[in-house]
Amino acid sequence: MVKDKGLVHLRKQNVKIIGLFKAGRFIFPLLLLIILAILQPSFLTMSNFVNILRQSSILFILAAGQTLVILTEGIDLSIGSIIGFTACMAGSLVINDGNNVIGIFLAIILGMLIGLINGYIISHIRVPAFVTTYGMQILIRGLTIAFMKGDVFWGFNDSFRFIGAGSIGAIPMPIIIGVLVLIIFYFLLNYSTFGQSIYYLGNNRNATKVSGFKIRKIETIVYAISGLVASIGGLLYLSRLNSAEASLGTGFEMDAIAAVVLGGTSFFGAEGKIENAIIGSITITLLKNAMNLLGISSYWQPFIIGLLIVVIIANERAFEKLRNLILVRERVN
Amino acid sequence: MHNKRTVIEMRNITKVFPGVRALDNVSFYVKEMQIHALVGENGAGKSTLAKILAGIQNQDHGDILLDGKIIDIHNSRSAQKLGIGMVFQEISLIPTLSVAQNLLLAHEPDLFNIIVNKNRLLSEANIYLSKVGLKIDPNRKLQDLGIAEQQLVALARALSFQPRILILDETTSSLTSKETNHLFSILKTFKSNGGSVIYISHRLNEIFEIADHITVLKDGLLIDSDSVEKFTIDLLVQKMVGQKIKKSVRRNISINNEVLRINNLSLRGLFNDVNMFLKEGEIVGIAGLVGSGRTEIAEAIFGIRSFDTGNIEVYGKSQRKVNPILSIKNRMGFIPENRHLHGLCLGLSIQKNIIMASLKRLFPKGFIFPKQEKETTQRFIEKFSISSQSKSRPVRFLSGGNQQKVVMAKWLCSESKIFIFDEPTRGIDVKSKSEIHQLINQLTISGAGILLISSELPEIISLCDRVYVMKEGKIVAECCGNDIQERNILNYMLGANNEV
Structure with missing residues (x-):
C-alpha cells in the first residue's frame, strides 16, 4: 500500500512537470513582453500593439496553411514564391485594368492551383515534399522574374489598399482576416472529418489507408489549402506594402515554418494545433519588434532570431522526451 | 562413430519472456562431427535456444559448457571467438554493402589499418565464397542477389570465422531443392572436417536426410533427444504435437448464409x-x-x-x-x-x-x-x-x-x-x-x-x-x-x- 501511495504522489508531480512543459511556449513571449515593457516605454503604446498584431496576422495566415502541411509530416517550401507570383499577377491586373475583384480572384485561384500541383506530385508520384516544394519554389520564382522583367508595380487604388492597410473601426483588416482564418482552421481541425483525417495521415499512413481514407486526396487538398492561404496572405502584404516586385515574399516560407514549430507543433507530424501557429507567429513578430525598439543592429538580427529558434525548439524536444519517459514509467500493463 | 567427444553442452537452460516460459530446464549436448536437428512447432523454443548459444540472448538459469568447461557467452562477438557461428532465419547482413564488404565485416584483418586494401578484401572474399561454391562477383551489392545466394553469403560469412559449431536456423525455408542439396554437401564437408552443426528446420524430410541426431522441443520443454534411426516422420510429428485432442471452447452455433x-x-x-x-x-x-x-x-x-x-x-x-x-x-x-x-x-x-x-x-x-x-x-x-x-x-x-x-x-x-x-x-x-x-x-x-x-x-x-x-x-x-x-x-x- 505504501508503494501505491508513492506512485500516486509521483504522478501528481509528473502532472505538474507536464503542465510546465505545456506552458513553456507561452512563457517565452510573455517574458519578452515584460522585458520590453520595462526597457522601452514606447512598446506599451496602443499603436505598437496593433502594429504587432497586424504583422502577426499575415504571418499567422501563412503559418495556418503550413500547420496543415506539417501535420501530415510534410513541408511546403514554395509559399514564399507563391506569394510573389500571385501578388505580382494580381498587382498587374489591378494596376493595368483597375479590376480589383478579378485580380484578387485570379491570385487565389493561382495559389490554389500551384498547391494542387505540389500535392499531386507529392501524393501521387510520391516525390518527397521537401524536394517537390523546393523545386516549385525555384520554378515559380523564376516564372515571376520572367513575368516582371524587373518591373515594379506601385501605387494601387484605394479600395485595393483597403484590404491590407485599411481597418474596420479600430481593427485593421489583416487582423479581421486573420481571425476569420483562425476560426475556419480551428473548426476544420477540431470538428471536421477532413481535419481528423489529417491527424490520422500524419500519424500512420498505412493504418489510415487500411481504415478507408483516400490518403492521396487528403494530401493533395492539404497542399492546395496551403497555396490558397499563401496567396491570401500575399494579397494582404501587397496591399499594405503598396508595391509589387519579383522578389516579393522571398523567405516567407521560413518564417511560417518557424512560427509553426516554435508554437509547439511537431515536425514529425500529427501533433499540434492551429493555436500553436498563433503563439509562434506572435513570438516571431514580437522578437523582430523588440530588436527594432531596442536598437539592435540589423546586421545581428537574423543571428538572434536563428539562435532563439534553435534554443526554443531544442528545449521543447527535451521536455517532450522527459514527458514520454514519465508516461512510459507510469504505464500500467 | 561411438566415441565422439561432446563439444557443447547446455545444462538446465531456462529462459522466461513476459507471459511465456520459452525454455524450461532444457539440457542437451552436441557431439563433434554431428549434425544435430532441433525440431518443434512455432514457439517451441528452438530459435531461443539457438540465440542463447549465439550470444544474442542470455539464459535466465543454467550453464553452457564448451569442452567440459563452463563458458559465458555474453554477445555474438564472444560466441564467434568461442567458435560458434550462426546463420539466421532472416538475413542479418547489410543489403546495401557489397558481398565482399559483408563477408569481411567485423573481421578487422588489421586493427589499425584504416585504409581498406581493396585487392586483399576481394581475394579473401573469393576464398570464402569458393568454400560455399558460390560463383559471384564479390563487388555486387548484396541486395542485388537472390535470397538463396544471400543465404549462402551469410553461410560463407559464418564459415569465415572458422567455427567449430555452426547453427542454421530455418536456412532452407527459402531455398529450392537443388540449392538445399548444395547446402547439404557443404554441411557434410564441414562435418567430416570435425565440425558440429545445430540444424533447425520445419522441413522434416530434410532432417531425415541430413541429421544424425534429433532433439524435439515442445512449449519450451525437451520432449526427446535421440539418434535419427530411432525416429520416423510420424513419430516425430506425434512428439512435436504431444497427445492433445481437440478441446473446443466453442458451443454450437448455427452456421447459416x-x-x-x-x-x-x-x-x-x-x-x-x-x-x-x-x-x-x-x-x-x-x-x-x-x-x-x-x-x-x-x-x-x-x-x-x-x-x-x-x-x-x-x-x-x-x-x-x-x-x-x-x-x-x-x-x-x-x-x-x-x-x-x-x-x-x-x-x-x-x-x-x-x-x-x-x-x-x-x-x-x-x-x-x-x-x-x-x-x-x-x-x-x-x-x-x-x-x-x-x-x-x-x-x-x-x-x-x-x-x-x-x-x-x-x-x-x-x-x-x-x-x-x-x-x-x-x-x-x-x-x-x-x-x-x-x-x-x-x-x-x-x-x-x-x-x-x-x-x-x-x-x-x-x-x-x-x-x-x-x-x-x-x-x-x-x-x-x-x-x-x-x-x-x-x-x-x-x-x-x-x-x-
Missing part, C-alpha cells in the same frame, strides 16, 4: 488458385508456416494488396478489384499481423483510434459531433475493458493486449460483420489473450463470420469450425470437425504426408 467466397485467387509468386468460403457465425482458420501466403491472402481479401486473377464475393456480390474503402462498406474488418504498422495511430488517443474506421459512416456530412464521438467510443472502451488512466493519452503508452483490443474495437465500431484476424494474439500476455479469444467467440454469436490466421495451432484448434491449411501459396487441405487436430494440420503444413 455464406458471407464471403474467394474464387481462384492468384498473385504470382505469393499465392496460387486459392478458393475459400466463409459463412455467417463461422470461424475459419488459415494455418500455414510463415511465408506460406496466409498473410498475403488476407491482405488481398481486404484490398491492401492487389491480386492477378480470380474474384472475391462478398454477400454474393462478385468483385474483381477491392480496396479498403469498399471492404469497409461491405462491413469487413481487418485486424493486421502488425498492429503498429497497419492497425493503430500510436500518437493518437484511444477514442480517435476506435472511431477511425467509422468516421465517414457516423458523420457523413463531414462535421464531427464530439459528444456523439465520445458516447460511441465509450461503449467499446467499457465493453472491451480497455484499461488506461486517460482516454486522451496516446495509445503508444498502452500494453500490447490493450492496443490489440483498441484495434478490435475499431472494427466493431465500424459495424463489421466479416472479420479477418491475422495473428490476433502475437506478443500479448496470457490474460489479454484469453480475453481476445472470448471476444472472437462472442462475435460469432452475433452472426459475424471470421477468418483467423494464426501460427499457434492450439489457438486455431480451440477456436475454429473449419481450417484451411496453406503451404507454399496453395491450400493443401481443408479440415472440418474431428479432423481439426494438431497432428493432422501439422502434417499438411509441413507436407510430411505427400512425400513419405
Whole structure:
C-alpha cells in the first residue's frame, strides 16, 4: 500500500512537470513582453500593439496553411514564391485594368492551383515534399522574374489598399482576416472529418489507408489549402506594402515554418494545433519588434532570431522526451 | 562413430519472456562431427535456444559448457571467438554493402589499418565464397542477389570465422531443392572436417536426410533427444504435437448464409488458385508456416494488396478489384499481423483510434459531433475493458493486449460483420489473450463470420469450425470437425504426408 501511495504522489508531480512543459511556449513571449515593457516605454503604446498584431496576422495566415502541411509530416517550401507570383499577377491586373475583384480572384485561384500541383506530385508520384516544394519554389520564382522583367508595380487604388492597410473601426483588416482564418482552421481541425483525417495521415499512413481514407486526396487538398492561404496572405502584404516586385515574399516560407514549430507543433507530424501557429507567429513578430525598439543592429538580427529558434525548439524536444519517459514509467500493463 | 567427444553442452537452460516460459530446464549436448536437428512447432523454443548459444540472448538459469568447461557467452562477438557461428532465419547482413564488404565485416584483418586494401578484401572474399561454391562477383551489392545466394553469403560469412559449431536456423525455408542439396554437401564437408552443426528446420524430410541426431522441443520443454534411426516422420510429428485432442471452447452455433467466397485467387509468386468460403457465425482458420501466403491472402481479401486473377464475393456480390474503402462498406474488418504498422495511430488517443474506421459512416456530412464521438467510443472502451488512466493519452503508452483490443474495437465500431484476424494474439500476455479469444467467440454469436490466421495451432484448434491449411501459396487441405487436430494440420503444413 505504501508503494501505491508513492506512485500516486509521483504522478501528481509528473502532472505538474507536464503542465510546465505545456506552458513553456507561452512563457517565452510573455517574458519578452515584460522585458520590453520595462526597457522601452514606447512598446506599451496602443499603436505598437496593433502594429504587432497586424504583422502577426499575415504571418499567422501563412503559418495556418503550413500547420496543415506539417501535420501530415510534410513541408511546403514554395509559399514564399507563391506569394510573389500571385501578388505580382494580381498587382498587374489591378494596376493595368483597375479590376480589383478579378485580380484578387485570379491570385487565389493561382495559389490554389500551384498547391494542387505540389500535392499531386507529392501524393501521387510520391516525390518527397521537401524536394517537390523546393523545386516549385525555384520554378515559380523564376516564372515571376520572367513575368516582371524587373518591373515594379506601385501605387494601387484605394479600395485595393483597403484590404491590407485599411481597418474596420479600430481593427485593421489583416487582423479581421486573420481571425476569420483562425476560426475556419480551428473548426476544420477540431470538428471536421477532413481535419481528423489529417491527424490520422500524419500519424500512420498505412493504418489510415487500411481504415478507408483516400490518403492521396487528403494530401493533395492539404497542399492546395496551403497555396490558397499563401496567396491570401500575399494579397494582404501587397496591399499594405503598396508595391509589387519579383522578389516579393522571398523567405516567407521560413518564417511560417518557424512560427509553426516554435508554437509547439511537431515536425514529425500529427501533433499540434492551429493555436500553436498563433503563439509562434506572435513570438516571431514580437522578437523582430523588440530588436527594432531596442536598437539592435540589423546586421545581428537574423543571428538572434536563428539562435532563439534553435534554443526554443531544442528545449521543447527535451521536455517532450522527459514527458514520454514519465508516461512510459507510469504505464500500467 | 561411438566415441565422439561432446563439444557443447547446455545444462538446465531456462529462459522466461513476459507471459511465456520459452525454455524450461532444457539440457542437451552436441557431439563433434554431428549434425544435430532441433525440431518443434512455432514457439517451441528452438530459435531461443539457438540465440542463447549465439550470444544474442542470455539464459535466465543454467550453464553452457564448451569442452567440459563452463563458458559465458555474453554477445555474438564472444560466441564467434568461442567458435560458434550462426546463420539466421532472416538475413542479418547489410543489403546495401557489397558481398565482399559483408563477408569481411567485423573481421578487422588489421586493427589499425584504416585504409581498406581493396585487392586483399576481394581475394579473401573469393576464398570464402569458393568454400560455399558460390560463383559471384564479390563487388555486387548484396541486395542485388537472390535470397538463396544471400543465404549462402551469410553461410560463407559464418564459415569465415572458422567455427567449430555452426547453427542454421530455418536456412532452407527459402531455398529450392537443388540449392538445399548444395547446402547439404557443404554441411557434410564441414562435418567430416570435425565440425558440429545445430540444424533447425520445419522441413522434416530434410532432417531425415541430413541429421544424425534429433532433439524435439515442445512449449519450451525437451520432449526427446535421440539418434535419427530411432525416429520416423510420424513419430516425430506425434512428439512435436504431444497427445492433445481437440478441446473446443466453442458451443454450437448455427452456421447459416455464406458471407464471403474467394474464387481462384492468384498473385504470382505469393499465392496460387486459392478458393475459400466463409459463412455467417463461422470461424475459419488459415494455418500455414510463415511465408506460406496466409498473410498475403488476407491482405488481398481486404484490398491492401492487389491480386492477378480470380474474384472475391462478398454477400454474393462478385468483385474483381477491392480496396479498403469498399471492404469497409461491405462491413469487413481487418485486424493486421502488425498492429503498429497497419492497425493503430500510436500518437493518437484511444477514442480517435476506435472511431477511425467509422468516421465517414457516423458523420457523413463531414462535421464531427464530439459528444456523439465520445458516447460511441465509450461503449467499446467499457465493453472491451480497455484499461488506461486517460482516454486522451496516446495509445503508444498502452500494453500490447490493450492496443490489440483498441484495434478490435475499431472494427466493431465500424459495424463489421466479416472479420479477418491475422495473428490476433502475437506478443500479448496470457490474460489479454484469453480475453481476445472470448471476444472472437462472442462475435460469432452475433452472426459475424471470421477468418483467423494464426501460427499457434492450439489457438486455431480451440477456436475454429473449419481450417484451411496453406503451404507454399496453395491450400493443401481443408479440415472440418474431428479432423481439426494438431497432428493432422501439422502434417499438411509441413507436407510430411505427400512425400513419405
